Structures are given as structure tokens and as C-alpha cells.
Amino acid sequence: MLRLKVVSPEKVLFDGEVTRVIVPGTVGEFEILEHHAPIISSLEKGCVKYQTQATQEERLDILGGFVEVQKDEIRMCVEL
Numbered sequence: 129m130l131r132l133k134v135v136s137p138e139k140v141l142f143d144g145e146v147t148r149v150i151v152p153g154t155v156g157e158f159e160i161l162e163h164h165a166p167i168i169s170s171l172e173k174g175c176v177k178y179q180t181q182a183t184q185e186e187r188l189d190i191l192g193g194f195v196e197v198q199k200d201e202i203r204m205c206v207e208l
Contacts, residue, residue: 130162132178134188134204141188141206142178149202150177151195166198171206 132149134141149160152174171193178186193206 129181130160130200130202132202132204134176134206136206136208141208142186145181146202147179147181147183149179151204152176152190153195160195160197160202162200164197164200168194168196170194171204176204176206 129145129147130149131144132146133143147162150157151160151169152172154170154172157174158169171190173191174189176188176190180186188206190206190208193204195202195204
């Protein structure tokens with residue numbers, strides 16, 4: 129499992145366990161799975177998609193931001 133925390137300047141948008149995350153990176157969309165290599169990337173306008181434990185795919189439209197992945201923890205700061 130991955131731990132995902134998504135925050136905006138106003139509030140915490142999501143904090144929980146997920147099985148995968150797809151983000152709109154500035155050089156293209158990419159997927160984050162368990163044991164992903166550490167990475168920091170900027171994000172562009174697009175849709176963040178993440179799969180919860182209940183196998184539901186959730187979607188969040190963003191205007192941009194940043195993502196950091198380290199040791200199965202994903203932290204995102206986004207603008208809505």
C-alpha cells in the first residue's frame with residue numbers, strides 16, 4: 129500500500145492509503161505504484177487519479193503543483 133497526502137493552500141484534500149496514483153507531470157503523465165523510486169516532480173494542469181483500498185478510482189482536477197515520492201509515501205501540494 130501507498131500512503132497519499134494531498135494538500136492545497138486552503139486544506140487537506142486527501143490523506144489515506146491507495147494502491148496507485150496517476151499524476152499529470154510537466155513532461156507527461158506518470159503512474160506511481162508501490163516501491164516507486166524516490167522522485168520530486170512539478171505538476172501541470174490536469175487530473176490526478178488514485179485508487180483507494182475499496183478499488184474506487186477517485187479524480188481530482190488540479191491547476192498545477194508538486195509531488196514527492198519517498199518510501200511508499202506520496203505527498204502532493206496542488207492548486208485547484
